[in-house]
Amino acid sequence: MRTQDDTIMSYDQGENEFKNWIVAESSFKRKYQGKCEVVMSLGNGYLGMRSCTEESYLGQVRNTFVSGTFNKANANEVTELPNAADITGIDIFINGELFSLEKGTFSDYNRALNLKTGELSRTFIWTFDSKSYRFEFKRFVSFADLHLIGAHIKITPLDNDSNIEIKSGINGQVTNSGAQHFEEGEKRIFDKAYLQMLQNTNESNITFIHNTYHEFNSKDVEVKSRFEMDRRKVLMLYHCEVPANATLEFSKISNLYTTRDKAYEHLSLQELRDLSIEHLKKQSEKGYQLLLQESILNWEEYWENMDIKIDSDNAYDQLAIRFAMYHLLAMAPKHDSRYGIGAKGLSGEGYKGHSFWDTEIFLLPFFTYTHPEIARHLLEYRYHTIEGARKKAKENGYRGAMYPWESAWADDGEVTPVWGAADIVTGKATKIWSGFIEQHITSDVAFAVWQYYQVTNDEDFMIQYGYEILLDTGIFWSTRLEWDEKKQEYHINNVVGPDEYKEHVNNDAFTNHTARWCMENALKYHDIVKEKHPGLYEVLSTRLNLEFEMAELKERYDKVYLPQPNEDLVIPQDDTYLSLKEIDLSKYKNQEHVGSIFKDFNLDQVNQIQVSKQASVVMLMYLLEYKFNDAIKKANYQYYEPRTLHDSSLSLSTHAILAADIDNLPLAYDLFESASRIDLGPNMKTSDHGIHAASLGGIWQIIVCGFGGIRMLDGTLRLNPKLPANIKSIEYPIHWHGNPLKITVTTDAIDIINKGDKPVAIEIYGEKHQIENQLTFKTVNSVL
């Protein structure tokens, strides 16, 4: 019998068709419940839910978010995704005792998320007061019907007759850590069975319509019901006598609509309420199992487009990449382009649902290569926010599009909070500078647009949105430059680069290089648009004042200072980094928790040490790799990696890929393992605030772009696989210019199948090839 003291995460339990598809825990510990709430969270891009247990425990975080429903609870707070009413909580009283795993004992405990089907399940036997009960809970958020959530519960008293009461419904008493975004709305019960509760965001004025319905399916058990309304709650109470070994079985089918839903914009609130109830009645008639099957079918289509097969000595690698893709799909807004992906997806309150550069640099490659229609949505979102970016530029004395560091609803502009945690020295809250001076986000957006365009060839996107972003971000950087009279060059002073352990630096290498790259691209696409799309050019010319801006940009372009390699080929991260003092970092490199350096130093002090959260220069070498040769890459990697604490979940994946690039495959594999353990690993406290979305995108990039070797280099598809020793083969799909390719990399061969209509040009280990239908390329072992 397992007890609460066993290790609880177990990485795969699947047999046959579900082998390497299952994330599970084999016991329950209250203090670790945040872990499974997050790593087993459910979602479909429209809505996301933490996978809390049905019964309640202290410290539980019941979260339900609907993408894009941002609200500012009050003037002192920044806008965030509001935590909608909960339908996962169910109180179960057995013989008058509220069921909880903290009472009595339990055995045969298993909670599992099936990544292939999107179904969460939990089974165990609970013994209390010398009587035992078998429990089975199942739940899913439908991938076929964005509004639907299904749950199914079975309770079997073993060898004893039991009185069972169920209290279940819709609970709107939840908050975002104390901030309440909702005004209480109307509560109704239709036909004594269909519960409806409305709640309305207090600033953005979005009405959420929650409906739920319970159906009992047990033979031999007569169930009596009544209902109850409380403050922000509407509940059903069920009561029955369950004979020994009979099973009380019921399903709870719920849905959730909001007045922000694009598909229902034309409806009045009353019409949407009616529609939602009709929807629930119709759907719930199908029953849990059929609704689940519909969802699974939908998941299957996505898996066909993205599943990766890894033959590794470590089976966990296969699970890790599926885990990453499951969550990337669960958080991605497939249905709407009016919002992005939050840094924690839809799985936690961390970062408030805001979009960062995480989307463009870490998540987008996955979508661009596997689900270009979703990538396009995410980039369209950045286009929708361009007015906010222009406003931000203007407020700061610049022109063009200066993207907000944190972004929420399109109209919001910059939404980065201004104040953070307490300074250990002064006792005052510290100022968060990112919203003011972490400016490389503008380059990141431009980069992602360009990358998407190169990979997909989506000219329609470029005409509608892409060219304008490329031009206007270039214009921003041109106006952002600061003339240094002495050196007769343009500088970019007082910024935060990707390495957030260096605030207020001048000429951050990443920022300067990517800024000039933006200007370069603007010049290039200016000429292309002018030539290829004269109608569009006319529009943009007026809108962006192109004649003036491009002349100025062109004049400045050549005079932008780009930090250059020194005699050791090391590019200085910024004007002062290489001259800062060095300390022994081994204590902080081999840490159990990130950020341990702040136990010894405050941020002002960290600013004065050669230590990086993640290395700006290494990130630069990855993004603009075609601009740097192998010797420079290697020198910089070897300089900066030892100084990097990887205290950002964004750091590991980039460093893993670059390690592969410089042929340090053992390190690359180690960093991959570390990256894949950020959420899925045995540290039970890392995921409490939500999943690390960027890290998941990074895991995909390590496998496909790192080990798998796929890159888009200045418009060219390049394949240069580097398999670490314990990985025998990787099979992965990508799209290139609309052609689906299936690439299989083994230790001695590369096999590419082109399922598309057109031949695809590719460079493999420096050789140019055309893939018509299939190409097999024999490699020498030593290369890999």
Add this chain to the structure above:
Amino acid sequence: MRTQDDTIMSYDQGENEFKNWIVAESSFKRKYQGKCEVVMSLGNGYLGMRSCTEESYLGQVRNTFVSGTFNKANANEVTELPNAADITGIDIFINGELFSLEKGTFSDYNRALNLKTGELSRTFIWTFDSKSYRFEFKRFVSFADLHLIGAHIKITPLDNDSNIEIKSGINGQVTNSGAQHFEEGEKRIFDKAYLQMLQNTNESNITFIHNTYHEFNSKDVEVKSRFEMDRRKVLMLYHCEVPANATLEFSKISNLYTTRDKAYEHLSLQELRDLSIEHLKKQSEKGYQLLLQESILNWEEYWENMDIKIDSDNAYDQLAIRFAMYHLLAMAPKHDSRYGIGAKGLSGEGYKGHSFWDTEIFLLPFFTYTHPEIARHLLEYRYHTIEGARKKAKENGYRGAMYPWESAWADDGEVTPVWGAADIVTGKATKIWSGFIEQHITSDVAFAVWQYYQVTNDEDFMIQYGYEILLDTGIFWSTRLEWDEKKQEYHINNVVGPDEYKEHVNNDAFTNHTARWCMENALKYHDIVKEKHPGLYEVLSTRLNLEFEMAELKERYDKVYLPQPNEDLVIPQDDTYLSLKEIDLSKYKNQEHVGSIFKDFNLDQVNQIQVSKQASVVMLMYLLEYKFNDAIKKANYQYYEPRTLHDSSLSLSTHAILAADIDNLPLAYDLFESASRIDLGPNMKTSDHGIHAASLGGIWQIIVCGFGGIRMLDGTLRLNPKLPANIKSIEYPIHWHGNPLKITVTTDAIDIINKGDKPVAIEIYGEKHQIENQLTFKTVNSVL
């Protein structure tokens, strides 16, 4: 060893000086925690706190309220007392394990509130993982310093060295059942030790300033500290190694100020913040014990003015009356007349801190007779709300002062919520009619003013406030009347009387009789003011348009229909009650939970049955008893009591007193016992939403006005004791016209000591007496 399965309430454990002063529980059960949170709640009239355990449990309701700080969280809700940040919660980790009584085992558990000192204490031994620890927690809300809360904690590892961590501070993530009233304000830590957090109500714009400070007093234990800020939280973390049998001991001294505080109105927010921190520094220097002593001294003064000694066969009776007085004092705003007392005092979210007729009819007699200065504050509050009452009259097409059924901040007017629980038939929320048609509140206010005046002779109050209330309430009723052409008399139709199981009735006996009594009083005091206070008369004459209004009132007064006794001497409760169908009520009379009749009938159906929540006519016989003879009282009591379910906590006390009046002393005593068990009794779920303030006032009235026999009858002090068989004597103090009297009633004598300056006229068993200094009156046993 006691375990969680023992019975947990224990009524008195005091020895010597604390005999019959202690309310205790001897074990802990999570599901019953609401009980002790409330019955052991702390307060000083300025602030009130539920007595939650330091450690957290599911279902715990951490409430801290400051009188008068009403806020409307959003447009859909009514104004209520906001739940301020919590300082009672403390997380204690022992060897890494979060302490909770739900883990391991505990013994020697005792939690006790000392009613005399106002100190809450809790002690037990906790055993976990084969190691034991002794815990001692103490807490008080200062009666000497309205802003101060003290806590003291001792933890002793028994025979084992332990690593102990304490996480404690200010937590603003609490809500009112999901409604968040506060915007997050600034958080600061001064001198690395004094925590400050501001929060601001989002509508009424009141800033709450919370400060807290921890001091560790343990020898031999080195304590390391650091601090932490989180969303709406500021915390200290302490960490230490405690050797076996050493005691970790610390105090947490906190204070709370708001920008609504009258005493600090002249200060800017910054000045108030500075003052509050200075106050905390100064007070915390005194240490827990001295601060507690200062509070106890203050309590002692109050106890001297009010303590009642009961010699009963049942010692619980003595405790019950002290319990009532403790809570009445803890909830009473001694310091301010800008607000009233909520129906749950300051001990729960129930009824949202709103004042009902509970104050005037049930609570005020206690204050009027024992602490007239507090009674005056409460009546001044009604004067402050008179503009709202006039507005309500106007909106309803009347004139004069139509008091709101529920009242909050003076400007708010009517604050009764409009929608209540779900109708069991339609599934829609039911409409709450009280705010519209439960109109007797206006008579209740006038009655309390008059009663206060008669008992205290406070002419200053009458000139400033009282006369105007008496006149304007009379005017309201005069304009409220409806002329019945057929009967040629004035009716009052479509009301709810004190019996809320009859909605939309015509000519409710209580409403009609007290309305005409108001008109009678208005006429009488109109003439008195005109003669005695010509200056005031001039002012009021203009303000209230007295010439016109009093002429109309006088003309109408004689034509008000007053329901009269029928051939059986029964006064019909309203036009239809006596003709409604009768059913067997025994099932609902002997119920465990109130309101059980609604399991079988909805309110529409209950409206059609001769069944009462509380009897309107019995209430009338108590208030205006000098208008009805004994035969009528008896007939009505005997008719209505069997039809009354006492489903209101207001019902029992009135019926107990009337039972004594008609010499049914066994029933009177039974009803007293029932009343005193509403909060203090063994039903562990009755107090979850807060203490039953009106019932506590009723308990005092049963003892003093019922068994003790004191009444003010149309201006005369009357004494007519009726001791039930098991009560041997009652000794109680009252004030009459400013003279403190001490009255001792035994089975064969009445002894009255007049400590005042003037002789007091009194009628004892119908005989008129003057009390100079002392009067002893021998009674015949049979009379009692």
